[in-house]
Amino acid sequence: MHDDRPLVEERLERALRQFIRPAQYAARVPLALSVWHAPGEPVPVAEALAETYEPFQAGSDWGKPWSTSWFRLEGQVPREWEGRHVEAVIDPGFTGRGRASRRRAWCTTPRGCP
Template sequence: MVGSNNLIIERIDKFLKDNAFGYYSERIPLKVRYIVDEDPIPFQSLQKREWREIMIGEVWGSLWQSAWFRFSASIPGQWKNKEVVAVIDTGSEACLFDPKGSPICGLTSKAGVKDPLYRKAIIPVSSQAEGGETVELLVEAAANNIMGAQEEARLNDGSLVLFRRDFWNLYHDMLFLFDLAVHLKE
C-alpha cells in the first residue's frame, strides 16, 4: 500500500488495537475454587477432593500439573434480556466440561502470546439472560501452554461478562478487511 492508503491502514490498525476487547461492556468476577495434583485427576474423584478458593492472578500449578476449577456466580438482575458470556483463562491449556463429565470445548490462554485475540476463552452462557440465574462451569486444566512447557500456570481471568454482539461483529469485520487490505495487492 502506498501514499494515503498507509494512513488509512495505520488508523484501522490503531482502532483494532485500541478496541480489542470493546465487546465486553460490563463484567463481574466469578467465584473460583480448584484442586491440583501432580497427575491428572479423574472426573469420578472430584466429589471426594477438597476444593480451595483461588483469586485472579494467583499461580495454581507448576509445569505439567493438572487441576480442576469450579467457576460460579449469579447473573445480575440488571442483565435481564442481555447476552452473557463467561471469560475463563487458566493461564494454560484447558477444557470445559458438562456436569456429567463430558468435554464441551477447549480453552487456550493468552499467556505467552503476543496477539490479544489468540486465545479461546469466551464461553456462551445465555443469549438472553433472565437475571438471577446461577452459572456453574467446570474446567480441567494442565499447567502447560499450547506450545508445551511453561514454568507455572496463573489464573488470568474468570468473569461473567455482558457481551456486545454488535461490537464483536464490527470488530471482526474490520479485522478481516484490514487483513485483506494489508495482504492483497492493489
C-alpha cells in the same frame, strides 16, 4: 525512510487496551474461583468434582510443569441480563516464560459434561 513501527505498535496496543478490549465485554460480574491440584496423573472428572477446592486468586501462579489443576468458577448472572447471550471469558494464562508457560483448559458443567 523512518521506521515508525515501534511507535505505531505502541499506539495500537494502547487503543486495544483503553478502548477496544473494555468495550468487547462491557458488562461484567466477578466470579469466585477455587482450585484443587491433582496429585500426580490426571484423574477422572467425577473424582475431581468430588474433591475439596481451596480459594484461588486470579492472576496467581498455579501448577508445576505437566501438573493438573481443577478450577471451580461460581457466580450469578444478573436478572437484567435475562434473554441476552452470556458467556464466561476465561484466560488460563500464558506467561511466555519457560516450557510450562502455556496453559490449556477444558470446561465442564457442574455434572462433569463438556
